Amino acid sequence: MIPYGRQDISEDDLRAVEAVLKSDFLTQGPVVPAFERAVADWCGAAHGVAVNSATSALHVACMALGLGPGDVLWTVPNTFVASANCAIYCGGTVDFVDIDPVRFTMCPKALAAKLKAAAAAGRLPKIIVPVHLCGQSADMAAIGTLARTYGVKVIEDASHAIGATYLGQPIGDCRYSDICVFSFHPVKIITTAEGGLATTQDAGLARAMELARSHGITREADEMTHAPDGPWYYQQVTLGYNYRMTEMQAALGLSQMTRLPSMVARRAELAARYHRLLADLPLTVPVQAPDTASSWHLYVVQVDPARHRAVFEGLRAQGIGVNLHYIPVHTQPYYAAMGFTPGMFPVSEGYYARAISIPLYFGLTDAAQDQVVAALRQVL
Numbered sequence: 001m002i003p004y005g006r007q008d009i010s011e012d013d014l015r016a017v018e019a020v021l022k023s024d025f026l027t028q029g030p031v032v033p034a035f036e037r038a039v040a041d042w043c044g045a046a047h048g049v050a051v052n053s054a055t056s057a058l059h060v061a062c063m064a065l066g067l068g069p070g071d072v073l074w075t076v077p078n079t080f081v082a083s084a085n086c087a088i089y090c091g092g093t094v095d096f097v098d099i100d101p102v103r104f105t106m107c108p109k110a111l112a113a114k115l116k117a118a119a120a121a122g123r124l125p126k127i128i129v130p131v132h133l134c135g136q137s138a139d140m141a142a143i144g145t146l147a148r149t150y151g152v153k154v155i156e157d158a159s160h161a162i163g164a165t166y167l168g169q170p171i172g173d174c175r176y177s178d179i180c181v182f183s184f185h186p187v188k189i190i191t192t193a194e195g196g197l198a199t200t201q202d203a204g205l206a207r208a209m210e211l212a213r214s215h216g217i218t219r220e221a222d223e224m225t226h227a228p229d230g231p232w233y234y235q236q237v238t239l240g241y242n243y244r245m246t247e248m249q250a251a252l253g254l255s256q257m258t259r260l261p262s263m264v265a266r267r268a269e270l271a272a273r274y275h276r277l278l279a280d281l282p283l284t285v286p287v288q289a290p291d292t293a294s295s296w297h298l299y300v301v302q303v304d305p306a307r308h309r310a311v312f313e314g315l316r317a318q319g320i321g322v323n324l325h326y327i328p329v330h331t332q333p334y335y336a337a338m339g340f341t342p343g344m345f346p347v348s349e350g351y352y353a354r355a356i357s358i359p360l361y362f363g364l365t366d367a368a369q370d371q372v373v374a375a376l377r378q379v380l
C-alpha cells in the first residue's frame, strides 16, 4: 500500500533522539525551548509554545484567549474535528462558516455576512479558527480585517501549513491572527511523533499557554500571590493540564526543522508533477491562489460525485492508500446532536462529495507516484 502521507526519519533524526535518551533530561530540559525558538524564528514570531499535540495547542490557545461558557467559536466544516472541539473543552459552543469554492478555506464573504448578522443579534463569536487546508493559506488579510472590525480573536489552524507562505511571509508570524497552531503528527510536514506548537507575538498569550500546558503552575515569584516560602516553592495560579512535549519529541522536531525547506520543496515538486501527469484525466487538480505558496500537506483531486466512491474504492483496491479530507464536522453525530443538519454548509458538503487525497509525502518516489497516476488513469 502506498500511503497518502508518511514521515521521513533520517540518520540525523535518530542520532538527535538518541542523544536526548542518553542525556539527563527526558522531559523539561533544554531541547524543548530550543525547538520552540527554532520554529518561532522560522515563522518570525516572538514566541513559540510546544505541546503534545495540535489538539492541545488549540485548547491552550482558546484558554489563553479567554474562551469560556457562553462564548462561541467559529471554524470551517471541512477540517479535522479538533479545530471545533477546542471550544467545547472550554465550555464554549461552536458554529461554522462555509468555505470558498476555489481554495476551500474559510470564505471571507460568508464570514462577513455571518458576522454582520451575529453583531445585529448581539451574538458575535469570541474566536474564529480559519484552517490552512492542505497547506494553502486561507485569505488571512480579508479574515484578519473582518476580525479586527468586529473585535473577534483569530487562531490560525496551520496544522497542515508549516513551511508555507502567505503574501511572501511565513505562516505562523501571526500578522493577521492572535495565535497560530501547528501539528507535528507523522502525516504532517515535519514530525515529532505526536506534537504541536502555538506561535504568537504576544508575551501575555504565550505565558498563559505555558501555564495551561503545565498544571497552571508557576515558579516565577512575580506571578505568585506572596513571596516564595523557600527555594522549593511553586504556586498553582490557574487550572492547567499536562500537555508538555518531551525532550525526545523536541529533538526529533529540531532535527526535522533543519530539513523543512527541502521537505516542502520536494512536496511542491511532486505536486507540480501530479499537475502535469493528471492534466488529461476527468478530475480537478488543486488550484493555488497567487498570494500563497502551499506546504503541500495534501494533494486533493476532485472527481464526479456520482463516481466518487467507486474511484476511491478502486484506488484502495489497487494498493493506493487514498484518504478523504474532510467529512464535514457539522455532520458528525456529536455536532448533529447540537442541531446542525446536512445542507447548512453546501460548499463544504460538495467538496466532501468530490474530494480524494492521493499520496503525497517527502519520500514518495517518482516511480511510486507514476503507480498512483496509472491506477487513477485505470480507475477513471
Ligand SMILES: *Cc1c(COP(=O)(O)O)cnc(C)c1O
Binding pocket: 052, 053, 054, 055, 056, 079, 080, 082, 083, 131, 157, 159, 160, 182, 183, 184, 185, 194, 195, 196
Ligand atoms: C492534524 C490536525 C489537527 C490535530 O493535530 P494533532 O497534532 O493530531 O492533535 C488539527 N487540525 C487539523 C486541520 C489537522 O489536520
